[in-house]
Amino acid sequence: MVEDVEELFERLRRRVMREVDRVLSEFEALRLDWTPDGRLSPLYTVYEFPDKYVVLVDLAAADVDSVEVKVADDRLVIEARLEREISLGDLYGTTAMRGVTLRYYRQEIPLPPDADVEGMSYRVRPDKIVEIVIPRRRG
Numbered sequence: 001m002v003e004d005v006e007e008l009f010e011r012l013r014r015r016v017m018r019e020v021d022r023v024l025s026e027f028e029a030l031r032l033d034w035t036p037d038g039r040l041s042p043l044y045t046v047y048e049f050p051d052k053y054v055v056l057v058d059l060a061a062a063d064v065d066s067v068e069v070k071v072a073d074d075r076l077v078i079e080a081r082l083e084r085e086i087s088l089g090d091l092y093g094t095t096a097m098r099g100v101t102l103r104y105y106r107q108e109i110p111l112p113p114d115a116d117v118e119g120m121s122y123r124v125r126p127d128k129i130v131e132i133v134i135p136r137r138r139g
Contacts, residue, residue, distance in 0.1 A: 034100070034102055036100055038085075038100075038101055039102075039103075039105070039106050040082070040102045040104065040105050041105070041107050042057050042059050042107050043057075044056060044057040044058065044078075044107060044109060048112075051136055052133055052134060053112065053133075054134075055132040056130070057078050057107060057129065057130040058128070058129055059105055059128045059130055060128055061083050061086070061128075062083065062105055062128055063081045063082065063083050064080070064128060066080045066081040067079075067124050067130060069120075069122045069130065071111070071117045071120070074110060074111050075108045075109060075111060076110075076132065077106070077107070078105065078106070078107045078130060079104065079105060079106045082104060086102040087100070087102075111134070112136075114137045115134045115136065116137045119135040120133065120134045120135075121133050
């Protein structure tokens with residue numbers, strides 16, 4: 001009888017742990033793309049080549065004259081102001097997000113250990129995609 005209860009408890013414990021793992025993985029998958037202080041996280045992709053990394057960052061609606069690309073510690077930091085402020089309440093037609101106004105982009109991307117940031121270069125393409133090229137260190 002005690003063994004039956006222990007077995008039942010163990011099955012229940014495993015089931016609860018699976019559910020907790022599922023919920024946590026869903027939270028990890030949810031990426032907060034904006035913050036109440038007006039920051040918007042742009043989409044980006046990192047391509048790896050034998051001699052370099054190429055990072056593409058989509059800064060749609062950005063003021064291209066305000067684009068900054070810098071390195072802070074072991075992270076690539078991309079920032080830019082939006083051409084104009086965007087109110088989420090107006091965008092979604094709801095009062096739930098009234099008062100949230102997007103003003104700027106900011107994204108931090110971890111750099112690989114062999115990234116040679118001294119040789120980094122970037123350009124803003126006409127489609128407002130920032131193309132960042134970071135050479136790889138040799139050896």
